[in-house]
Amino acid sequence: MLNLVLFGPPGAGKGTQSEKLIAAYQLVHLSTGDLLRSQIAAGTELGIRAKALMDQGMLVPDEVVIGMIESKLQENQTAAGFIFDGFPRTIAQAEALDSLLSQYNTQITVMVALVVDEEELTNRLLLRGQTSGRPDDQNEELIRRRVKEYNEKTMPVAGYYEMQGKYKPVNGIGEIEQIFETICQKIEEAEATLGEK
Numbered sequence: 001m002l003n004l005v006l007f008g009p010p011g012a013g014k015g016t017q018s019e020k021l022i023a024a025y026q027l028v029h030l031s032t033g034d035l036l037r038s039q040i041a042a043g044t045e046l047g048i049r050a051k052a053l054m055d056q057g058m059l060v061p062d063e064v065v066i067g068m069i070e071s072k073l074q075e076n077q078t079a080a081g082f083i084f085d086g087f088p089r090t091i092a093q094a095e096a097l098d099s100l101l102s103q104y105n106t107q108i109t110v111m112v113a114l115v116v117d118e119e120e121l122t123n124r125l126l127l128r129g130q131t132s133g134r135p136d137d138q139n140e141e142l143i144r145r146r147v148k149e150y151n152e153k154t155m156p157v158a159g160y161y162e163m164q165g166k167y168k169p170v171n172g173i174g175e176i177e178q179i180f181e182t183i184c185q186k187i188e189e190a191e192a193t194l195g196e197k
């Protein structure tokens with residue numbers, strides 16, 4: 001089973017690379033941002049509460065996203081593997097994910113981190129905001145707050161996987177295809193390492 005955490009700040013290219021990885025490895029895509037946006041669209045209680053935080057560029061509570069991931073893992077027990085996109089974003093989420101996966105006798109294979117500097121991120125997000133319809137991509141101050149949340153709360157998650165020997169940084173600036181090939185290389189190396197264990 002291939003369980004990939006695709007890591008990186010907002011605008012690093014996680015969505016774009018996810019699409020290519022899903023097609024290449026037949027993975028189930030679990031994006032907590034997408035799951036939250038569909039709750040908002042459906043007008044659920046959870047969606048209403050999450051929206052208030054998302055509109056301020058802040059993270060929603062751990063138990064909310066962990067609960068969503070837990071039910072998706074349960075619904076997809078025959079999957080070839082998962083791509084976790086935008087999750088885990090805190091150490092508590094990373095710990096919960098490890099414990100959920102161990103219940104299914106599996107584990108994270110590798111965390112691939114897309115590395116992009118803040119100026120490039122802001123430019124990409126403002127550009128995406130012109131077409132995505134996402135309110136959190138249309139305001140520079142809000143974008144900077146999301147990047148700040150990422151630096152403060154989410155960056156430590158990289159260290160969590162580094163301690164497990166699973167953290168693989170990849171330069172997220174360049175040709176989409178080239179970046180994709182580098183990610184595939186990292187995945188294959190990680191699978192080989194786990195296979196040897």
Ligand code: AMP
Nearest residue numbers: 010032033054058059060065086087089
């Ligand atoms: P994204 O689509 O991944 O950029 O997420 C959009 C927004 O949803 C974030 O700015 C957060 O407010 C919220 N969100 C998504 N995933 C998580 C998560 N794993 N933990 C907490 N908040 C999240």
